[in-house]
Amino acid sequence: MNKEHPIKEKVFSPSRTVWRTQMAKGIYSPHRVSRITCIVNELISEKVSVFLNDLGVTAYIENGRFVREVTKPRRFNLPGEKVSLRNIPVDIFRFTVPRENSKKVIDNIIETGELHIPGRGTIFSQDLMEFSKEQPSVNIDFLDATTCRDYSDVLLHKLSCVVCVLSSPGSGESLAKAALDLGLCVPLVTFGSGNYMRDQLGLIRITISPEKEIVHLVMPEQDSESIIRILIEQLRLDLPGRGFIYQTPVSMGLLDTYLKIGKQKYAATIEQIIAAIDQLKSGTGWRKRLNEEHQEKKSIKSLFPQNNCEISIISDEDRIDILREACLKVGATGAVSEKVIPLARKVNEGISSTMIRSAINVPADITDKVVDMLLEISTIREDPTERIHVLDSPAAYVHKLK
């Protein structure tokens, strides 16, 4: 068994504060759940959908793409190699389950989608607070009846998910390239929109595109801060209007190690070797990316505000504007919205509305206020599809105009 228990080591957790505050108020009771994010190749997505339907969870699907590096010999036998990026369409399933069931659900999905084979997908779970009408549940009978093997040996702990929201078009590509060069993981790119800057302007806003490219990277926790720093430097996120970056903890996950396609110099790729050692050592703690020089830099923590919170809202498209405006009133800015499709449990469930998942990163001191405001305005009590997730974000970087 693994000895590492990531979240519990944290001294201060804003999401736990939210939980305490809301429990004390007694109006809304947050549920402590695990949010499972499962990113699979489009070709396997049907299998996963069927499983999730049987499991009886409400999942929200989003389209995205994995970026891999392809190395090919040059044409006409010319010397050298041609390195390019290949986009692979993937479906992202997000759903919440009671924390005690998350491991078994993950095991089952790994088995269903054969995710332990590199190149098929990534799955990870994050512990968070959820506000919703009904407590998330799974079809226990179905889950108990499944017979799948225990995938503890391939599941990694102490991971973190770094989310980069990029404003300039095409920058997703360069970030993905940077991540692949660093050998981090297969980057996931999705499209979203953010209107914060635009909404502040008059008609001149047409010059600013609302479209954002969002890159999700899952990596060992101890690496994340230095990686964020490298990415900020590479993408010049320290300039205004370029985007922002933050990190959220992942309790366990299985990462796709199929980073590079093509000619291979050695018997195994470096990613395969790392994965094998991870498995032997039961974790990623052995990995050391930083040298002494970087260690020194690490002590300068000026860049990152600590103890932020990621609040994500899943709601009807129309309501999301109201919720976002409410957030703005209490000083939470920079929400990014992505279109999601609810995975209907039954085919004849009727017409569902258009859903949006909107994520916002807020400093710890206003988290309570934002959650209060959102809960006040939301229709969580009536609408079974609306959800608010509160999740710690130990490091974030947003450029602030002075």
Add this chain to the structure above:
Amino acid sequence: MKHKKVPLRDALVMLSGYARSRIIAQIRSVAFIIIYLIIFQVLILRVPLSNALLTAGGIGLVITGLTFFLEGLVLGFMPLGERVGVKLPARAGILVISVFGLILGFVATLAEPAITALRTAGSTVTAWEAPLLYLILHDYAEWLILSVGIGVGVAVAMGMFRFYYNLSIKPFILIIIPVLLIISLFFVSDGNLERIIGLAWDCGAVTTGAVTVPLVLALGIGISRAAGKGKSTGSGFGIVLLASALPVLAVYILSFILNFRAPEPSSEVEFFSAKERKKSLILFGNEEQLRRYAFTHGTEKGRISYFNNVESYQSAILSLNNDPATRSSLLGNLPVEDWIINNASETEREMLSYLKLTTENNKTGSVGKTFALEAYNGARAVIPLSLLLLIVLTGFLREKIRYKDEVFLGIVFTLIGMILLTSGIKLGLATLGGDVGAQLPRAFAHEDKFIERIVINNFDKSLLYTTISTDGTHKSYFNFNDNGTILPVEFIEDQFNEAGRTYEHIITSPPLFRRKLSVLGIFLVLIFAYGLGYGATMAEPALNAMGITVEGITVGTIKKAQLVQIVSLGVGSGMLLGLCRILFNLPLVWFIIPSYILLILLTIFSDEELTAIAWDSGGVTTGPVTVPLVLAMGLSISGEMNIPDGFGLLAMASALPIISVLLYGLLIKAKQRRSILLRRNTVANE
């Protein structure tokens, strides 16, 4: 929310950056076609650019127009369409949605300026060779547009129905397309109906224009988002396909009905003969119009056949000069000089030889007039559709429009863009394309090509001078003053009319290659067609709008530039095939049926989303940039080859891109599948 004030300087910086990026993108998209046309004209055909200034101005307008138009779509039309699509299923039942779709499709077709292009394609059709086609294009033109409108309306309604109930697109393709193919086959056996096939398929290609497509796409995406469950509906694509296919069916039905009225095709002499008069009069309201048609479109044989005896024929010809009433009855608005130059035979010309002829070189149409006409067309294309959407959204759905000012600006941009684009094409691009197109038949011609006939009045033989060549032969020449340029012209006795003292100066251009090299010429023409199709499609705004949508829906897995490239390659190949059919005068069905059978096979093996995207990109390709250029070329070549109509090019230019996109999709999917299976096998082996 209160808006922050942006200082003027900052605003200007923001605006200039924004405008620059958009304009550069459009310059890139039209660069190929412009450079290609100029290179072809100047370097290969060796014809100087006529009116280079106007052409350059026109090209500038095209670029500005495209920039405004595309930005307008992105700001105004597409968000508006998607909003209506998202809200409709929540507030209205399927019946209301279908009725809305029907109205929208209908209005969109009536607003479509490209549909008038079909008349141009059919302008060379003669009433005796293809009576039914003539009947439909002239007497029943409104019916044609109406039936195409109904076709598109039903298509949009059907598309919405499909999204509402999450139906797959494949059954629609696998039923509708074979039905169309079978009808086409059936039509081949009838002389009259056979001629309709080109028109019908071209109608399907043309109806889905630059405004309609992005709107319908946005609407489809909205509806499938609101009504969709999971990812089963192809994400909003597929309406354009239906809107390209159903009008074909509608035109087939219309022509089948009208075929009972139309006379059989006949020879010109028969057609104008008194015996057949009754039948011929079906196509023309009265004798006068038939007679006028014999003069304006027929040849000498037809006219003689019409008058039945030579005397009355001759007196009619002679009266062209002396009797203004008869002249206007016989020629309509056509000046008698033009008639003599363009329509009259040698004998007829001699009969009227005493007539003093003046030719005016008044080719440059007024720029102002072009703008006014295009402004009217643009307004017709943009305003009814935006009003319909706004009324439905605010009046019927009672929805507020987010970013009202932006949407309004978008609509204004679309309108401005449309006007600038179409005027620019008329003034610049089409002139350029037309010039090349007109010269193109020289590439495979055996003889000198007739360019122009100039009549010199009061010709004085004393102006002639004699020249001598190395072998001692003498030739007579005179100097011709062409707007200040002095040109030595060889004097040919036959072209001098003693009685009228007129000299007909005929300007010709020699064939590009020597007689033996006509295969090379044909090859050159085909290459030209390929490049023209490729380049024009790259600049097509509807395709660019669709590219943006596809890139968004597939989260960049299929990039806009990739889609545009693949579709353009497809259109290029389509043009090549379409031109082959014109050059070798082959029946259109020989091309349509095999391509669509291939398409059906590819469709069966492709996945849902890509099928819809591929079939939609077929409909998108024929828009305001492609149609005028393609028609200019098609007509000039079909005119040269004496082929009655220039139909079929657009149909092929729509079919081939579907094949190229489907093939590309299958290739990508195969790669993906292989990489997954390969990995699984490796792990299994371990």
